[in-house]
Amino acid sequence: MSVLREMFENLLSRPITILYPKEKVPVPGAFRGRVAITDEKCIGCSKCSLVCPAQAITMVEGQREVEFKGKNLTRKKRPQVKLYKCIRCGLCERHCPTGAIYLKNELSCSGTDREMVVT
Amino acid sequence: MPILSTAVSGRRGSDMPEVVVSIGPHHPALKEPVNFKVVVDGEKIVRLELDLSYNHRGIEKAAEQRDFVRVLPLMERVCGICSHAHSTAFAKGIEEIMQLEIPPRAQYIRTIIAELERMHSHLLWLGVAAHLIGFNTLFMWTWRDREAVQDTVEEMSGNRVHYGMNEVGGVRRDLTPAQVTAALGRLPNLEERINKYVDMVNYEETMLIRFRGVGKLSKEEALRYGTVGPTARASGVDYDIRKDDPYLAYADAPWSVVTDTNGDVYGRTRVRIWEAQESLKIIRYCLENLPEGPIRVPAPKHAPKGEILSRYEAPRGELAHFIRTNGTDKVERVDIRTPTLANWTSVAMCLVNQNIADIPVIVAAIDPCLSCTSRITLLDKRTKRTDIISFDDLSRRMCSRDHGQE
Amino acid sequence: MNMPDPIYGLIYIFIFPGFLFLFAYALFLAFLDRKIAARMQQRVGPPFFQPFADFIKMLGKEVIDPAGVDRAIFDAAPLVALAAVITAYLYVPIIGNSPFAFQGDLVVVLYLMSLPTLVLFLLGWLSRNIFSAIGGIRSVTQLFIYEVPFFLALLTPAMMAGTWSISGIVLWQQKNMWFVFLQPISFVIALIGLQAKLERTPFDIPEAETEIVAGPWTELTGRRLAIMDLAIDVSMVVGSALIAALFLGGPMIPWAVTPIWLEGVIGFFLFLAKTLAVLLILSSIEVATGRIRIDQLNDIGWKYIAGASIVQVGIVLVMNYLWGSA
Numbered sequence: 001m002s003v004l005r006e007m008f009e010n011l012l013s014r015p016i017t018i019l020y021p022k023e024k025v026p027v028p029g030a031f032r033g034r035v036a037i038t039d040e041k042c043i044g045c046s047k048c049s050l051v052c053p054a055q056a057i058t059m060v061e062g063q064r065e066v067e068f069k070g071k072n073l074t075r076k077k078r079p080q081v082k083l084y085k086c087i088r089c090g091l092c093e094r095h096c097p098t099g100a101i102y103l104k105n106e107l108s109c110s111g112t113d114r115e116m117v118v119t
Numbered sequence: 120m121p122i123l124s125t126a127v128s129g130r131r132g133s134d135m136p137e138v139v140v141s142i143g144p145h146h147p148a149l150k151e152p153v154n155f156k157v158v159v160d161g162e163k164i165v166r167l168e169l170d171l172s173y174n175h176r177g178i179e180k181a182a183e184q185r186d187f188v189r190v191l192p193l194m195e196r197v198c199g200i201c202s203h204a205h206s207t208a209f210a211k212g213i214e215e216i217m218q219l220e221i222p223p224r225a226q227y228i229r230t231i232i233a234e235l236e237r238m239h240s241h242l243l244w245l246g247v248a249a250h251l252i253g254f255n256t257l258f259m260w261t262w263r264d265r266e267a268v269q270d271t272v273e274e275m276s277g278n279r280v281h282y283g284m285n286e287v288g289g290v291r292r293d294l295t296p297a298q299v300t301a302a303l304g305r306l307p308n309l310e311e312r313i314n315k316y317v318d319m320v321n322y323e324e325t326m327l328i329r330f331r332g333v334g335k336l337s338k339e340e341a342l343r344y345g346t347v348g349p350t351a352r353a354s355g356v357d358y359d360i361r362k363d364d365p366y367l368a369y370a371d372a373p374w375s376v377v378t379d380t381n382g383d384v385y386g387r388t389r390v391r392i393w394e395a396q397e398s399l400k401i402i403r404y405c406l407e408n409l410p411e412g413p414i415r416v417p418a419p420k421h422a423p424k425g426e427i428l429s430r431y432e433a434p435r436g437e438l439a440h441f442i443r444t445n446g447t448d449k450v451e452r453v454d455i456r457t458p459t460l461a462n463w464t465s466v467a468m469c470l471v472n473q474n475i476a477d478i479p480v481i482v483a484a485i486d487p488c489l490s491c492t493s494r495i496t497l498l499d500k501r502t503k504r505t506d507i508i509s510f511d512d513l514s515r516r517m518c519s520r521d522h523g524q525e
Numbered sequence: 526m527n528m529p530d531p532i533y534g535l536i537y538i539f540i541f542p543g544f545l546f547l548f549a550y551a552l553f554l555a556f557l558d559r560k561i562a563a564r565m566q567q568r569v570g571p572p573f574f575q576p577f578a579d580f581i582k583m584l585g586k587e588v589i590d591p592a593g594v595d596r597a598i599f600d601a602a603p604l605v606a607l608a609a610v611i612t613a614y615l616y617v618p619i620i621g622n623s624p625f626a627f628q629g630d631l632v633v634v635l636y637l638m639s640l641p642t643l644v645l646f647l648l649g650w651l652s653r654n655i656f657s658a659i660g661g662i663r664s665v666t667q668l669f670i671y672e673v674p675f676f677l678a679l680l681t682p683a684m685m686a687g688t689w690s691i692s693g694i695v696l697w698q699q700k701n702m703w704f705v706f707l708q709p710i711s712f713v714i715a716l717i718g719l720q721a722k723l724e725r726t727p728f729d730i731p732e733a734e735t736e737i738v739a740g741p742w743t744e745l746t747g748r749r750l751a752i753m754d755l756a757i758d759v760s761m762v763v764g765s766a767l768i769a770a771l772f773l774g775g776p777m778i779p780w781a782v783t784p785i786w787l788e789g790v791i792g793f794f795l796f797l798a799k800t801l802a803v804l805l806i807l808s809s810i811e812v813a814t815g816r817i818r819i820d821q822l823n824d825i826g827w828k829y830i831a832g833a834s835i836v837q838v839g840i841v842l843v844m845n846y847l848w849g850s851a
Contacts, residue, residue, distance in 0.1 A: 002315065002318060002319065003256065003257075003319065003323060003813050004809070004813055006260075007256070007565040007809065007812055007813060008565070010564060010565050010566065010567045011561065011564050011565050013567075015563075015564065015567050015568055015569045015570075016263060016567050017567075017568055017569045019569070028270075028273055028274040028277075029274075030273075030274060030275065030276065030277045030292070030298075031273065031277050031278075032277035032278050032283075051188050051189060052189075053185070053189045053190075053192040053193060087192065088278070089192045089281075089283050090277065090283055090291070091188065091189070091192065094286075094291055095188070103277075138655065139655075140655050140656070140659070141655075146738065147738060148736060162659075162819065162820070249815065252815040252816055253726050253727070253729060253733065253815045253816030254726075254814065254815030254816070255566070255726075255812075256565065256566050256812050256813065257815075259566040259567065259568060260566065260567075263567060324814075325727060325814045325815035325816075325817065326815065328817055328818075328821055329815060329816075329817065329818070474818060474820065475659065475736060476730075476733065476736050476818045476819065477818070478736065479736055
């Protein structure tokens with residue numbers, strides 16, 4: 001009987017489907033989305049590359065002067081993330097000493113190039 | 120490819136020709152590939168052969184090559200529904216070998232995520248069981264209510280499956296007070312819906328007709344075939360790792376083990392939905408009494424030499440991780456015994472003399488998670504044959520290999 | 526029985542309220558059924574042209590013949606099913622009485638509506654495939670179980686009205702009461718029987734998706750599937766129109782209205798309203814229940830449903846004796 005009553009109550013009320021993409025889905029702040037790198041903060045320590053379980057991060061040439069804990073360093077390399085290999089586990093964000101690599105709130109985009117990278 | 124087969128015999132068929140209905144590996148009744156070769160007589164099942172291991176991925180071998188930071192995401196991805204179970208069992212085992220004491224706040228957070236996972240798994244199971252008997256309305260409704268659990272988990276951990284909360288030494292991220300309040304705010308509505316499902320399971324005619332008396336397992340049979348989890352508890356076996364061998368915060372929270380005496384699919388349904396109610400109590404207690412403090416302790420890079428059997432009550436039953444370390448920063452051997460593997464024998468046994476129409480119901484009643492199940496590989500590449508080997512054969516081969524290494 | 530003017534006859538058969546209207550209405554009822562079921566489950570449901578779009582799409586898909594299967598029968602069988610149900614449609618009153626009515630057309634309609642089930646059995650048996658064979662056998666078993674109470678339930682209005690013609694029964698109801706009040710047990714059994722004939726939950730045992738893939742529908746592809754689907758949708762229209770005519774008074778209003786064309790228009794809208802009411806009941810049954818097993822259907826069918834229909838026949842005989850037949 002409770003099934004019948006609920007059925008007819010539902011018939012007279014709005015569906016709970018969110019009509020994406022017309023209506024927006026609320027995304028929580030802690031959502032693990034696309035990888036992003038802030039170039040100014042990266043010191044080239046390669047920790048992200050070592051810790052990535054999917055081996056999606058490679059270090060490439062990227063000379064830059066950065067400041068870390070009051071000292072001026074010359075970093076030699078910077079990370080490059082293969083976007084479609086990334087499993088968005090967040091270990092790189094967890095182990096980065098400066099917070100240069102992090103996961104944004106937005107979804108990984110769709111594209112046609114499998115080798116697309118984020119630097 | 121079929122590797123481990125069990126042949127189960129019912130009554131010997133008369134001189135009628137045997138009709139073999141092959142359920143699987145691709146079949147709408149199954150969520151994952153498994154092959155039941157069912158020999159039927161009209162609509163009754165006479166004999167049954169079972170082929171597993173279509174989903175083998177080599178995770179145990181891959182885990183030997185990753186150090187303790189990188190191996191946890193791998194362990195998470197053994198299964199989608201019980202991912203926190205595998206990752207926590209492994210992290211717990213490693214922490215015990217390293218003799219690390221993780222802070223109470225981390226224990227509570229791990230418990231909260233574990234119980235949220237149990238609730239989502241049981242609600243999912245209820246929907247799938249309803250779908251298998253054609254009752255699509257209950258399927259849609261339970262999955263709608265499961266969204267509340269998924270929203271909570273997404274707020275806390277960032278993802279709806281594969282939560283990534285564990286690391287060796289504690290928990291990776293903390294719960295902010297806003298998240299705790301939001302989670303507590305979702306609980307009353309969820310509680311009301313789950314109470315409605317408890318009613319529905321006990322009084323809804325179609326479910327009662329299809330579930331009662333189907334796939335009955337007595338208590339002695341359940342113990343003899345080694346069933347674990349809600350399948351065993353529905354037959355009256357009082358075995359729950361959370362009470363018998365407490366870990367995380369289960370000793371603090373007020374809850375009780377759920378058992379039932381009908382051993383059939385109806386009993387298993389009741390056990391699971393009551394367990395969801397108990398999980399809600401545990402979550403509420405842990406959220407309200409979350410202790411302050413750090414969420415992790417620094418873990419050493421190398422683990423001392425040792426062996427440990429880490430047990431955990433996954434939503435499907437007792438999950439056992441056997442871990443052997445040898446002083447390096449990687450494990451030497453990890454062996455995963457999943458609850459579904461323990462429950463398959465009972466499925467094969469209680470399918471005999473049932474109808475074809477009951478096959479999906481009985482298979483779904485143990486909540487099979489075949490991604491967890493395939494853990495045995497034996498290939499004969501030279502002769503390109505697959506063999507049915509007996510258990511004695513298998514243990515002889517395993518022992519000789521181990522002795523060779525030492 | 527007077528034959529109408531040939532031109533009007535052709536318009537009646539092919540355009541309105543003939544086959545063109547029938548196909549449009551069948552697809553519309555299929556949409557409504559899915560929409561109501563979806564809203565009851567708090568989903569959105571398909572847009573109104575969905576069954577029409579499915580039909581067109583399916584006509585264009587590739588036809589796959591499994592090895593060793595008789596292609597001629599596979600091509601012809603869905604057409605036979607469709608032809609049977611659209612012929613049955615001609616005898617059901619839609620705007621006033623059917624111009625092709627004759628004594629005994631109730632029996633003809635009932636037999637023509639059983640043809641799709643036999644076609645499904647044939648297709649299930651001839652697809653060389655264990656799932657289809659099991660589905661076909663279940664289909665015929667279900668036919669045996671529900672057919673007796675269904676026929677008896679549709680017989681009792683004829684017994685009380687004293688005529689074998691559907692249009693005659695509708696005329697009787699116009700002068701007296703609707704049969705849903707006089708014979709409620711028959712009404713309930715007729716609805717159950719119609720749900721079983723259309724193979725919808727809780728009686729969708731032959732097509733149990735989670736147990737035997739798709740039963741006899743497994744090997745139907747392309748235009749064969751489109752035509753068989755359309756045959757089932759059309760039999761939904763014919764079945765609900767039959768129940769609306771036999772129990773809910775059909776497209777007649779209890780008082781005469783001049784001019785004649787206004788009576789026809791009002792009758793048509795009554796027909797629409799009554800068939801929609803029957804569809805609402807059938808959809809609710811489909812949403813509220815799950816599938817039962819064939820041996821359980823055997824139990825329930827012979828114990829309760831057949832018993833109830835025989836009780837109803839007895840009651841009708843007593844009522845006829847006490848009050849005479851009109």
